[in-house]
Amino acid sequence: MIQQRNIALCIILSIVTCGIYGLIWFVKLTDETNMVTPPNPAGKPYTSGGISLLLMIVTCDIYGLYWAYKQGEKLDNAKAARGLPTSNQAVIYLILQLVFPVVGWAMMQNQLNEMAPPAQNM
Template identity: 50%
Template sequence: MIQERNIVTCVILSIITCGIYGIYWFICIVNDLNVAADTPNDTSGGIVFLLGIVTCSIYTLYWMYKAGQKLQLAQQKRGLPSDSNSGILYLILTIFGLGIVAYCLIQSELNKMATPRV
């Protein structure tokens, strides 16, 4: 189940906690994207984060590009409009130090696919 998250709250908490909440948010985004794309056996959020650390962020850049493809797959499965260039956008944003903007864009798309709260 994909959890809907308030993007503004996530950004504020990331700033207040000096990025610690941002790490948690990133891990949740990876896990939610795996669920959305119906690929639950793909690399988990914790492993993606650790591989990013071990490879000096090279794996994180790779994952950001792949996130666009996963997001497109999830959107197609739900009949939602998708953008084939989103992975490149996420990659470029992350390269220029704007990874949190990429998180916001990915979370926005995930929120559209989240199960409505009752």
Template identity: 45%
Template sequence: MMSKFCKKCGTELNDDAKFCTSCGERMEQEVVVRSNITGNSFPGISKRSIPLAIILSIVTCAIYTLYWEVKLTDEMNKLLGKTNATSGVMALIYTIITCGIYGIYWLYKMGQNVDEVKGKTGDTGILYLILGFIGLGIIPLALIQDTINDKLDGVY
């Protein structure tokens, strides 16, 4: 059986819907069809090239990194169905307001989310926290992106 979903917010829609009942997005050319049998497709989440993201982060003097962190946060929240979790934009604002302290906490929480996506209990959050403390914060970003890419490929 096939279902129709809003590409913007992921809400399931009637086949004849012209607009999303949740966000109001126009449905012409804006739908994602997902099989209820496989469940491997996630509306609004796309794979990202990790080497390209790292190169863009370096070339833009970390400006792309800020965008990447926002996207990772929002995509992880969608994967886990955390509708009331802190959005990527708010996480970025909190990081700026706290001069980076929230960013360290964010790494820890994202590590816990990675463990949740993989269906295991572990200390990934502590690993990401340590990498952030020693100035290697781009490594957790790459690992988080790898987890999202793997989830979209149906690995987990």
């Protein structure tokens, strides 16, 4: 189940921890996007967050460009499956991954927050 995250707090924690929280956020963002996305038509599982992070590190962020574009497509598919209006932002995420990845991650998290169930107060 996905949870809503405070985007400003995620960005601040990424800065304060010198990027370590950013890596954790990247993995969670990938895994939660995979959870909300309808199954792959080819029947293949989506790449997990940990594998995506490993590939991004090994390829010096070349995989990160592919990842950002695919995240945009997956988020559009998830919104369409829920009857929400879609906005094709895959290319924007790709460009932001080149320039300033955290902004793209924040935009992706915002879209996930829209699809997450409301937080329950205990």
